[in-house]
Every structure is written in C-alpha cells, then in structure tokens.
Amino acid sequence: MIYIIDHQDSFTHNVVHQFESFDNVVCDNYNKINVNKLNKANVIVFSPGPGAPKNYPISSSIYKKFKGQKKIIGICLGFQQILYCEKGKIIEQKKIYHGYQSQIKVTSKKSLFKKNRKFNVGRYHSLKLKEPFAAKNFEITMRCAISNTAMAIENNKEKIYGFQFHPESFLTENGNLLIKKILSA
Amino acid sequence: MTKINYLKELIEIKKPFIIYKSDKGFDLYTDFSKKIILSNNNIKKFINKATQFKSKKKETDLFIGFFGYEILNNLIGVRIKKQKGLKFPKGIFYKPETKIKLKNKLDYKFLKTTNPKKLFKVNINKASYKIIFDKFKKKIKSGETYQIKICTKYSNETQIDALDFFSRLVKTNMAPEAFMINDKNYSIISCSPENLITKKNNFITTKPIAGTLKKTSKLDKIKALAFFRKNLKETKEHNMIVDMERSDLSRVCKAGTVKILKKKIVEEYKDLFHYVSLIGGRIKNNISSLDIIKAMMPGGSVIGCPKISTLNLLNNQEKENRNIYTGSFGYIKFNGDMRFNIIIRSILNYRNRSEISVASGVVIDSNAKHEFNENYIKAKALIDLYK
Numbered sequence: 362m363i364y365i366i367d368h369q370d371s372f373t374h375n376v377v378h379q380f381e382s383f384d385n386v387v388c389d390n391y392n393k394i395n396v397n398k399l400n401k402a403n404v405i406v407f408s409p410g411p412g413a414p415k416n417y418p419i420s421s422s423i424y425k426k427f428k429g430q431k432k433i434i435g436i437c438l439g440f441q442q443i444l445y446c447e448k449g450k451i452i453e454q455k456k457i458y459h460g461y462q463s464q465i466k467v468t469s470k471k472s473l474f475k476k477n478r479k480f481n482v483g484r485y486h487s488l489k490l491k492e493p494f495a496a497k498n499f500e501i502t503m504r505c506a507i508s509n510t511a512m513a514i515e516n517n518k519e520k521i522y523g524f525q526f527h528p529e530s531f532l533t534e535n536g537n538l539l540i541k542k543i544l545s546a
Numbered sequence: 547m548t549k550i551n552y553l554k555e556l557i558e559i560k561k562p563f564i565i566y567k568s569d570k571g572f573d574l575y576t577d578f579s580k581k582i583i584l585s586n587n588n589i590k591k592f593i594n595k596a597t598q599f600k601s602k603k604k605e606t607d608l609f610i611g612f613f614g615y616e617i618l619n620n621l622i623g624v625r626i627k628k629q630k631g632l633k634f635p636k637g638i639f640y641k642p643e644t645k646i647k648l649k650n651k652l653d654y655k656f657l658k659t660t661n662p663k664k665l666f667k668v669n670i671n672k673a674s675y676k677i678i679f680d681k682f683k684k685k686i687k688s689g690e691t692y693q694i695k696i697c698t699k700y701s702n703e704t705q706i707d708a709l710d711f712f713s714r715l716v717k718t719n720m721a722p723e724a725f726m727i728n729d730k731n732y733s734i735i736s737c738s739p740e741n742l743i744t745k746k747n748n749f750i751t752t753k754p755i756a757g758t759l760k761k762t763s764k765l766d767k768i769k770a771l772a773f774f775r776k777n778l779k780e781t782k783e784h785n786m787i788v789d790m791e792r793s794d795l796s797r798v799c800k801a802g803t804v805k806i807l808k809k810k811i812v813e814e815y816k817d818l819f820h821y822v823s824l825i826g827g828r829i830k831n832n833i834s835s836l837d838i839i840k841a842m843m844p845g846g847s848v849i850g851c852p853k854i855s856t857l858n859l860l861n862n863q864e865k866e867n868r869n870i871y872t873g874s875f876g877y878i879k880f881n882g883d884m885r886f887n888i889i890i891r892s893i894l895n896y897r898n899r900s901e902i903s904v905a906s907g908v909v910i911d912s913n914a915k916h917e918f919n920e921n922y923i924k925a926k927a928l929i930d931l932y933k
Contacts, residue, residue: 371852372789374796381801411690411855438689457910459692460782460789483785487689530789531806 364402366391366420368410368438372485375529376408376436379537383544391420399423404432404544407439409527413488414438414445421446432520434543437486440523444514447499450491456508458484462532464506465513472502472515473542479506483532486525520546549574549646550653557709562729564610564640565712566877567722571650575610575642584613584637586620592639593836599880610877611639612727612734612889615868618844624857631867634732634896650720652713662704666902666929669699669866672918678863679914686910691859693786694850695905696917699866700925704932706895708733711931719927720816723887725875734870736892739820742845742874745838745884748829750799751807752791754847756784757821761814770819771812779911780821784810788823790846790853797841799827835882845888848872848905870894871903893928902928 363380365388367373377388387398391410399405405427407420414421417438424433424446435443441451461484467474490511494501499521503513514523522543528536556563556576563576582592596609617636619626670678675696682694712726712735723738741753757780759770774780788806795804808824829838849872850856871894876886894901904924906917 369852369854370793371846371854372793374793375789378796378799378801378804411692411852413689453687453689457686459686459909460785462785483789485692485786485789487687487692527789530785531792531809532785532789 362387362398362402363404363406364389364399365406365408366394366423367408368417368420370408370410370438372527372529373408373410375527376406379529379540380406382537383541391417394419394423402431404434407433407435407442409437409439409485412438414442414451417442428521429519432544433522435523436529437525437527440514440525441488441490443521443523444490444494447496449494449496451488452491453487454489454510457487459487460485460532465503465526466506467502468504469500469502469515471500471517472513473517473546474502474539481532481534482512482526482528483530484526485530489525517546522546549648552646553654553709557728560730562640562727564642564728565648565726566610567724568647572648572652574646574648575606575640575644576646577643578640579643580641582609582611582639583635584617584639586617586636589613589617589621589637590836593839593878594834596639596878597835597880597882601881605645606642607880608877609639609641611637612870612873612875613637613839613843614870614873615844618873619857619861621843622840622854624854624861626861629867630865632869632894632896632899632901634867634869634894637873638729652709652716654709654713662702662900662932664702666700666702666925669701672915675918676914679908679917681863682859682908683910685859686908691856692851693783693907693909694856694859695848695907697860697864697868697871697903697905698918698921698925699871700902700904700929702900702932703898704895704900705898706733706893706900706932708735708895711735711893714931715928718817719891721891725887732894732896734875734892734894736875736889738875738887738890738892739815739818740845740847740888740890741885742888743838743842743876743884743886745829745882747883749826750795750829750838751824751826752795752842753822753824754787754791754845755820755822756780756787756847759819759821761817761819765819767812767814767819770814774810774812774821779909783907783909784821784823786851787847788825790851791823791825794841794846795825795827798829798833798838800830803828835878835884838884843874843886844872845874848888848890850907868903869901872905891924891928893931900932
C-alpha cells in the first residue's frame with residue numbers, strides 16, 4: 362500500500378490517480394495522519410503543496426522516522442521536504458516556473474534512468490535547492506536543460522526519490538513510466 | 547399567448563422566474579412550489595435530500611438556483627472573517643412546476659428606463675489595488691500561491707428591469723451559461739461563459755476557460771489559437787487550471803478515467819474568443835452529490851491555485867462579501883444529474899443596489915496596471931447596460 366501525505370495541494374489527486382494504477386493508495390491530509398495506515402504502508406509519498414518545507418514539521422518528522430525503512434518519494438514540495446531534512450537549503454529562485462513545460466536531462470550515471478536522456482516535464486515551483494548540496498547516498502540525477510536547476514534526486518541505497526517537477530502533470534511526457542520504474546526499484 | 551407576452555405577464559403579476567441558456571435557446575422555469583434559502587446549517591441536508599429520489603419522471607423534477615461564494619467556502623472548511631455586505635442570502639434554490647423552451651432571441655421591450663443617478667463606484671482604487679497586487683506577488687515568490695485572482699466590485703444605487711437587461715446582454719454577449727433570476731426582492735443576470743459541472747449518469751465534465759480575446763475584423767479562430775499558443779502567460783495560466791481541474795475531478799472519479807477530452811482549443815462567441823479545455827471522468831461508486839459539489843466548488847479557474855491556500859489569502863484580504871460572485875448557478879435533478887456554471891460577468895440587484903464584481907489573475911509575470919484595467923473592461927460591458 363502507498364500512503365500519500367497531502368500538503369493541501371490542488372494537484373494531489375492527480376498524484377493519487379497516477380499511483381493508483383500501480384497499487385492501493387491511501388491519501389490523508391498532512392495534519393490528519395492515520396498512524397496505523399502509515400505504519401502499514403510500503404511506500405510513503407510527500408505530495409506537492411504551497412509554501413516551504415519548514416511549514417510542515419509533521420512531514421519532516423515522518424521522513425526522519427521512516428527513512429531507510431520504507432521507500433519514500435517526494436514531489437515538488439515533497440522533493441524539497443526530503444532535501445530540507447537532509448540539511449539542504451531551499452531558496453526562492455529568480456525565475457519562477459508555474460505551469461511551465463521545460464526540458465530536463467538525466468545527468469548522472471547512478472540514475473535509474475539512462476544518462477543524457479532528455480524529456481519534457483511540467484513544473485510548478487517558486488523555490489529551489491541551493492547548491493552545492495551533498496548528503497550521504499544522495500545523488501542529483503536530473504537537471505533543467507537550460508538553467509541546470511536540480512530536478513531529481515535518487516538515493517538507491519535507502520530507496521528515496523524526489524522530483525522537483527510533476528510526473529502527474531499532463532505537461533510531463535512518460536510520467537507513468539517514471540513512477541513505475543521508481544516503484545519497482 | 548406568445549411566449550414573450552407570457553414573460554411580460556409574469557413580470558406584471560410579479561411571479562418569480564428563471565431563464566437559463568440551453569443548447570438551442572433558453573429554458574424558462576417558473577411556478578415555483580418550493581423556495582429554499584440556504585444557510586451553513588441546511589445546505590448539506592438540502593443537497594442530500596434533493597437527490598434522494600434516485601429517478602426523475604418529469605422535466606421539472608429538479609431544483610434550480612445558486613450557491614454563493616461564502617457558503618461554498620464554508621462547505622469545504624475554509625473560514626471567512628466577518629465582512630461588509632448587502633446581507634444577501636448565501637444561496638437560494640427553487641422547485642419549478644413549469645418549464646418552457648424559449649428561442650435564442652428574446653424580443654422583449656423594456657417597461658421602464660433605469661438610468662442611475664450617480665456613476666458606479668469601485669471598492670478598490672488603483673493605488674490600493676497595486677498594494678494588494680504587490681503583496682500577492684510576494685506570496686507567489688514564496689510559493690504560497692501560484693496564481694491568485696483579485697476581485698474588485700463596482701456598485702451603484704439603482705433599480706433594474708432584469709428581463710430588459712438580460713435581453714440586451716444576450717444580444718451582444720450571448721454566452722453558453724447565461725442565466726437570469728427574477729424574484730420579488732432581488733434579481734441576477736449573468737452572461738457566464740463557463741461550465742463547472744455537467745453530470746449525466748456517472749459521467750462528469752468540466753470546461754475551464756483561461757484566456758479571452760476580444761474579436762476584431764482581422765482575427766479569426768486560427769489566428770486566435772496562434773495568439774494563445776504564443777502567449778506564454780496565457781499558456782501557463784491555462785496549464786495550471788487544466789492540472790487543477792484534473793485533480794478536482796480525480797477526487798470523485800475512478801482512477802484512470804480522468805481524461806482531457808479537448809485540450810486547449812479556441813471557442814468562438816459573438817464578441818470573444820475563449821481558450822478552453824474540456825476534462826471528463828467516470829464517477830466512482832458511492833460518491834454523493836455533496837461529494838461532487840465539495841470537490842469542484844468553488845470553481846478553481848476564478849480563484850487561483852492551489853485552491854485552499856489561495857482562498858485563505860483572498861479571504862484574509864477581502865473586506866466585502868462577494869455574494870454570488872464566483873459562486874455557482876445551475877440545477878440538480880432528482881436523479882443526481884447536474885449542470886452548474888461559475889457565476890461571473892453578473893449583476894446582482896438587491897435592496898435597490900446593483901453589484902458587479904470582476905476579477906483578474908496575478909501570476910508572476912502580470913502587471914498591476916494592466917490587470918486593474920482588465921477588470922474595468924470586464925465590468926464596463928455590464929455597466930454599459932445602465933445607459
């Protein structure tokens with residue numbers, strides 16, 4: 362079962378539908394967590410949402426509690442939530458991407474995806490990761506083809522994955538395949 | 547008796563009626579046997595009871611009316627602080643006993659002239675608009691909202707002949723979701739172009755509009771599409787609305803059934819081109835009418851995104867009640883089928899006051915002066931009816 366933590370976003374149910382094609386999904390609001398179901402889940406997903414990771418201390422503590430024990434996936438704010446818990450700095454960016462389709466590139470050999478592959482994705486983010494960033498077992502594996510902004514992180518050892526873009530958006534090509542690959546990793 | 551004479555008689559004997567755009571013309575609803583004034587306490591009961599019959603036998607087995615903005619916020623748990631306003635009901639529904647089809651052309655000659663004594667007054671001037679605009683732009687930079695619509699309200703002391711106004715409005719601005727309500731103590735006219743819910747059996751669609759272009763002699767449908775595609779701001783706003791509506795539908799639809807049926811096409815109306823998408827899905831088992839209304843309302847395209855956090859920002863800012871504006875008008879049939887629009891481009895007339903609310907969007911690359919003027923242009927089309 363996949364447990365999706367909703368940060369009250371207007372895209373969360375696209376995420377729910379996308380994951381529902383692979384497994385049973387339970388989705389709860391970030392401040393109404395069902396501990397029983399959370400404990401039973403194999404995968405935890407941190408949804409997109411407004412604001413910054415520091416606004417969601419409950420999500421941070423869930424991440425820290427289950428890191429290494431369950432597969433964890435973060436999307437947009439969820440991606441930033443993982444980085445924030447790994448001592449990354451999340452900052453405002455000069456150029457803001459809301460409803461933007463842009464090309465990203467797989468930049469690391471350690472990725473589950475083929476290096477140098479390019480594809481179009483949908484983006485909805487005001488904030489981004491401040492670099493340089495380093496955390497044990499974490500690798501930045503995808504970047505914006507133009508601005509070089511970090512677009513994905515993978516930690517294949519502890520099974521933690523995050524995307525700054527939205528795999529569930531209609532603007533993302535092959536978003537379902539991407540999620541399928543992460544879920545079967 | 548001709549249908550227009552029939553309408554005139556309804557007005558003379560002060561009998562309430564509703565007109566709603568249909569495919570080929572209009573539908574007139576009257577002879578109301580019930581009138582339900584909604585409150586935060588009775589709304590859930592009303593929606594549940596309205597569809598308890600499961601089957602509909604007659605064309606008039608339905609409730610028709612509107613939900614105001616405030617009651618829809620309350621329904622999804624978003625609180626609004628005390629606001630100034632007309633104290634207009636939060637929502638009203640009627641049970642009609644008569645439904646009559648009308649032609650597209652309403653040849654109605656008005657009974658009395660309605661020139662207001664003063665000019666319409668706007669509740670937020672250009673300078674205060676700029677302050678709100680800059681404040682919201684900061685919220686976009688910090689990620690609290692991705693798109694937000696600032697509402698301004700034009701009002702005046704005046705009485706109107708609603709049917710006269712509506713006849714003239716649809717002559718110049720025919721819109722697929724146009725409607726009017728004429729009751730004893732209030733009237734509403736609207737040329738809303740936007741359908742929020744069309745539900746038939748277990749199939750539901752929504753048709754958001756993001757992007758409007760005024761017609762000129764040089765412009766055709768193909769050129770309008772090229773304009774929208776080239777315009778990055780319109781494209782981004784539209785994309786955001788499409789993903790948001792997909793998500794709202796996904797709350798009540800079976801996984802894998804939510805599809806974009808028409809993706810970013812141009813629709814041509816009498817004076818405008820609209821950039822629209824049509825999104826649909828199959829409703830899950832055990833979903834009630836109330837679930838559907840809560841998932842879809844208030845309609846996202848006129849609020850901003852993400853919905854909850856953006857509503858909270860708006861409600862903390864707005865000092866005046868929106869009343870009907872950005873609420874929903876439509877009907878719910880006894881068998882659960884529904885049609886609802888988003889109330890925009892509307893006039894509310896109550897207690898000898900006319901209110902016209904308009905809104906336009908703040909995204910990261912919009913400009914305060916442009917959006918303020920855009921609001922005025924939208925309001926002007928309605929204000930001009932008072933001349």
